[in-house]
Amino acid sequence: MALTRTAIILNPKAGNVKLVDQIDIIQERLKVKFGNVTLYKTEYPGHGAELVEQLADKVDVLIGAGGDGTIYELANAICQRGKRPVFGVIPGGTCNDFSRALGINQNPLQAVEQLLEDHRSLIDVGKSNDEYFLNFWGIGLITQASENINPDTKELFGRLSYYISTAQTINNPVPFHLKVEADEANFEGEAVMMIVGNGPFTGGIQAFFPQNNLKDEEFDILIIKETSLPTFWSIFQSKMFKQSRFNEAIIHFQAKNLTVSTTPNQTIDCDGERNFTTPSTLEVLPGYLTVLTGENFFE
16 A cells, blocks of 8 residues: 555644544544545644645645634645645534535544545635635625624534524625626625535535535525525525526526626625735636545535
8 A cells, every 4th residue: 555644633622522532542543544644733823824835845645623614724735835735624613614524524433434435536616716615605694694604602502503694694784785797697786695615515504505515616695685584585496496586586607717896895704814905806726635435526
């Protein structure tokens, strides 16, 4: 068996206590397949990205162990490089959207057994200006709901806290002027939310784009012009968005590239992280990242 140089980057503050408690077992199991496996633990925000910079040219496989925030940080550091190691994920957060999209079991030990199968696939990555995203890019209500989550509620209720916050935010939408330009469609007018999907999961469920996948080489774009509980209920009930217009409040289309500008500027939520504001230019990077997947990953 050829020796595979492998690094695990663990966020020891990950929400899933099982992941942290079982990391020694996980490391030993990975050695069965990958041989040389070294564990690194992050100590402060941004440390994961620094570790990627140190390790990316020295390893063949890099495994992120933590929640979506950890995976976002590691993926952004990897995607900025010309030589990108194979990326694997062991879920350890609240929603774990990316690992779900890869078909990875949410139990850390079972996830490791899937990684040992060494199924590899090339997936698309989204890029917004200089930021990369795996799951979604959003402005408006989706950002407001994320900002409104009470940390105590998140710790107590987990994924449910996102839905509670969304329900509360729907009652107080803050509209903005939105201009979207793409080869496939254009939009200009008032809106309360825009979400661009690369993968199918948002907040731990397949809420907006249940049929989306990480290999179709295009984004799904959803614009909500005005909102109410019935509007969101119609979205959650939908299993497949095929038409460009659902009703007067909802617009949907697909695109590979688009530009977005708003008045006033809006905070952008990329995979749960809020680091930048509009305007933004978005593009799909087809087959940009090689990942380890579960057996249920959609090909």
